[in-house]
Amino acid sequence: MNLTLFFQQFLNGLSIGSVYAIFALGYTLVFSILGIINFAHGAIFTLGAYFTYALMGGAFGLNGLLANASLPVQLPFALALILGSTLAGLIGVVIERIAFRPLRRRGADPLLTVVSSLGVAVVIVNLIQYLVGAEIYTFPASTYGNLPAAINFGTAAQPIPVRSVQVVIFGVSVVILTLLTYGINATKYGKAMRAVAEDATTASLLGINVDRFIVLTFFVSSFLGGLAGTLVGSSVSIAGPYFGIVFGLKGLAVIVLGGLGSIPGAVLGGLVIGLVEAFVPSDYSAYKDAVAFGLLFIMLLVRPQGLLGRSALQKV
Amino acid sequence: MADFFSTYGFLLVSMLLGAMLGLSLYLPLMAGQLSLASPGFYALGGYTAAILSTKVFQMSGSLFPLPLLVVEMLVAGVVCGILGLMVGIPALRLRGIYLAIATIAFVEVLRVLSLNLEITGGAVGIFGIPQPFQTPIEYLWIVLPLLLLSAWFVYRLERIRVGRAFTAIREDELAADAMGINPTYHKVLAFTLGAILAGVVGAVSAHFLNTWNARQGTFDASIIYLTFVLIGGSRTWAGPVLGGVAFTALPEVLRAIADTSGLPLWLGQFLRDGRLIIFGLLIVAGTIFFPQGLVTPALLRRKRQPFSK
Incomplete structure (x- = not known):
């Protein structure tokens, strides 16, 4: 592998890895507060992409209930991205109300909550299929305005072209990660969120409205999920209602690799998996999807608490 | 009656197969281990039977001999049992959600492998798997004893x-x-028993469905089997059996309801095309309102009380 190809793959890996990171952060936030994995997160990812597509004025295909429908607005990509992710966040809040809160109130077995979130995922995915069909939707070519198709990171003599979409994705991800890190570490809300994650009962004794912060967490988590969906969808295409499910499973690999409930771990895990996938030789690219899961499996056997996770103490 | 069997033969056999898949997920759950590996072993068992019957046992007659089918079931059970041991011993050190994630990863790795290997027929899969029976309903001769057993x-x-x-x-x-009690020994035992059962069911299903491909062992399938167990009841053997039977039949029941006359057009269409939406809603409602499932041990006990005097 020559140096040009190496840099190219490295930058591609960073770009997809950063999307994995923001997507996996959504899982991590919910896990750190409730100790459960929200399996509907992959469906939210899909939903976010569809919302942004619709807000940009994209028309839907022939097969669903909403055949050929399109919104009367045509928002620019940046605005549609934020609005679409916000809508995904609001759906997350609704999911918390319907599928998580009743079980939490009763103190139900965490496995039951996992199952109910799986049920939500089934509903969302099939609702999308029912409404807009199973076609592949591609964002309009003008999504990213007047950016050139590729940006050269090398010299004129030795070009290292990288698709500008990838650069935009990386940029957006870095901005979001910075904002989130600041929000969690330096603001009052972030502090309260961490307190709830540490111990919900004590936090509520200290005057923190725990339910409100759980709702906030779900909103932020689903916002990140929807955002990641849009970024991936705009760089490749929206490959039908099921496109978030595989991504959702890969997100699991990311958080376990980094350490469940660890925010830096999710970022690190995302980058590691993104980079490893980018360097899978092209002859074996069909096995690319297995790489993340193979890595996950090995990690679980060698170091179940993940790269940056704390090993849980067993209480009697 | 003959008419009924020829129309619903396929469905009846599918229902019983569903019940056994429910049981295969219930076995590790008996020991408190949420494992979603059943579809992986199911797919592996199916591939074992498909490869054996199309490549190894070259036969000339029109019907596939039954003893060979039994041999295939045994081989599939052994293969899945060995793999179950190999996966189970390291994976069962993990608890709760970690084990579920590890088994999801296991199913995905198997799926990607079967999509790409030559022996499994790649994305197309293996087709033209020989039939041991003339009609689907006759599969009951194999499936019913297997379920009872x-x-x-x-x-x-x-x-x-x-x-x-x-x-x-x-x-x-x-x-x-x-x-x-040695936890590791018992957990691995429960996991492996589930793997063997899933493999044997896969071997029968491969013949029953005639084709076998990577779609048989997916994450979606894991969720569906899990639903069988959790809505049916995860505390007694009757739960997964009932859940498997009822949920396999549900799409057909919904279709039948959709065909009744006098229904508004939109509702009929929704029942027909949106049945997976209903499926998902049932999962959510079931976990909230029936956390122990529909068949609970208490329900079975109450029935037996008059005899115990």
């Missing part, structure tokens, strides 16, 4: 020392350990 096995298992050890581990692993 496995249900009886699990029923007995719940009442002997090993099964009680499973329950003890489910309720409190540390306490069970302190009582002298």
